[in-house]
Amino acid sequence: MSDHATDPATEAFLTHRNLLFTVAYEMLGSAADSEDVLQETWLRWSRVGLAQVSDERAYLVRITTRQALNRLRTMKRRKESYVGSWLPEPLVTAPDVAENVELAESMSIALMLVLETLSPTERVVFVLREVFDICYDEIAAALGKTPTAVRQIAHRARRHVDARRPRASVSASQTRAALESFQRALRTGDPQGLLDVLAPEVVLIGDGGGIKQAVPQPITGSDKVTRFMLGGIRKHQVAFTTEPTMVNGSPALIFRIDGEIDGIMAVRLEDTRITGLYFVRNPEKLTRVESETPLSLR
The missing domain is CATH 3.10.450.50 (Nuclear Transport Factor 2; Chain: A,)
Structure with missing residues (x-):
């Protein structure tokens, strides 16, 4: 990415990189996996036409969320064989x-x-809503769910965490x-x-x-x-x-x-x-x- 430092897509990604890493880490609890998620996010972002993006931050968070959710499901299986x-x-x-x-x-x-x-989906919804204050509509778009379903998941996750x-x-x-x-x-x-x-x-x-x-x-x-x-x-x-x-x-x-x-x-x-x-x-x-x-x- 350093070879394209003046490219608008690269600049947008680097502007929000710390946020995207924090989003991924809060979902995964692993810096190494979060870095992998950011690499996948960059690869997908670099293929997006910026003219069609009205909110770069929201779009990048959406990509990161989808990649983190995929990684979270993989990690769940990996942890089952973790020693100790x-x-x-x-x-x-x-x-x-x-x-x-x-x-x-x-x-x-x-x-x-x-x-x-929490389940992978519950964790993603909780992190996006409770930590990053992202609206239900945007979370729904990231997960391919309805806002009503996301609200129900958020309520269930919040109750579980608060207890x-x-x-x-x-x-x-x-x-x-x-x-x-x-x-x-x-x-x-x-x-x-x-x-x-x-x-x-x-x-x-x-x-x-x-x-x-x-x-x-x-x-x-x-x-x-x-x-x-x-x-x-x-x-x-x-x-x-x-x-x-x-x-x-x-x-x-x-x-x-x-x-x-x-x-x-x-x-x-x-x-x-x-x-x-x-x-x-x-x-x-x-x-x-x-x-x-x-x-x-x-």
């Missing part, structure tokens, strides 16, 4: 993403896991404070420090993708999670370090062993205590954590 728990691919984001409460909440690992429980999403939004500063306490307890090997910041019902989910060792099943309960975390750290006492970062619009931790990235841990907070720990160790999902990924709702 599947977590969304974490994206390191700029601090200003956290300031956009709507975007940060929609991208949180916790909410994206809730979206995994499972965190009960109250938590600020980035609250999450950062909880993570600092968690990080300090890990560094000092303080079990009581972990128990103080973990909710009794906390759940730890690990994703190694069958490439790196991870918990095969979620670990539930602050006592069990504390024992697991401290036991794992003792194996790497000298070489183990953590550092703060921003992942999917929220504070998170990078875990390193011998200076090399070993994993990314995101959290879910309710009130002031951690109720969810999401530890991605699959190296195929850590390829983008050395640089920020630009995102956009518009």
Whole structure:
């Protein structure tokens, strides 16, 4: 595409690229698959006569939506054979993403896991309507459905998500404070420090993708999670370090062993205590954590 930088089609695509990537990622939870969707979107867009397009942004979102829905159905079958728990691919984001409460909440690992429980069509409709505020008529055109049917799907998806999403939004500063306490307890090997910041019902989910060792099943309960975390750290006492970062619009931790990235841990907070720990160790999902990924709702 760089050879045609002055081409109007290319300029339009590049203008909306961050939005299109964000749309695809919110639907798929995979940066690699989202990039593939954008490539397919570009190929189809480059064959469109711009004279027939009245709204370039809407047209591009429509193409991206169709490609993402196709990919989502393929991924659903792929996940059935995934080794261990599947977590969304974490994206390191700029601090200003956290300031956009709507975007940060929609991208949180916790909410994206809730979206995994929707059907592909429900997820697409929910993302387009609730996250990007796209009208029912435009969603209907993208999916080849009637606006009435889309409204029904949106209502069903919203009800499903609302029943499972965190009960109250938590600020980035609250999450950062909880993570600092968690990080300090890990560094000092303080079990009581972990128990103080973990909710009794906390759940730890690990994703190694069958490439790196991870918990095969979620670990539930602050006592069990504390024992697991401290036991794992003792194996790497000298070489183990953590550092703060921003992942999917929220504070998170990078875990390193011998200076090399070993994993990314995101959290879910309710009130002031951690109720969810999401530890991605699959190296195929850590390829983008050395640089920020630009995102956009518009």
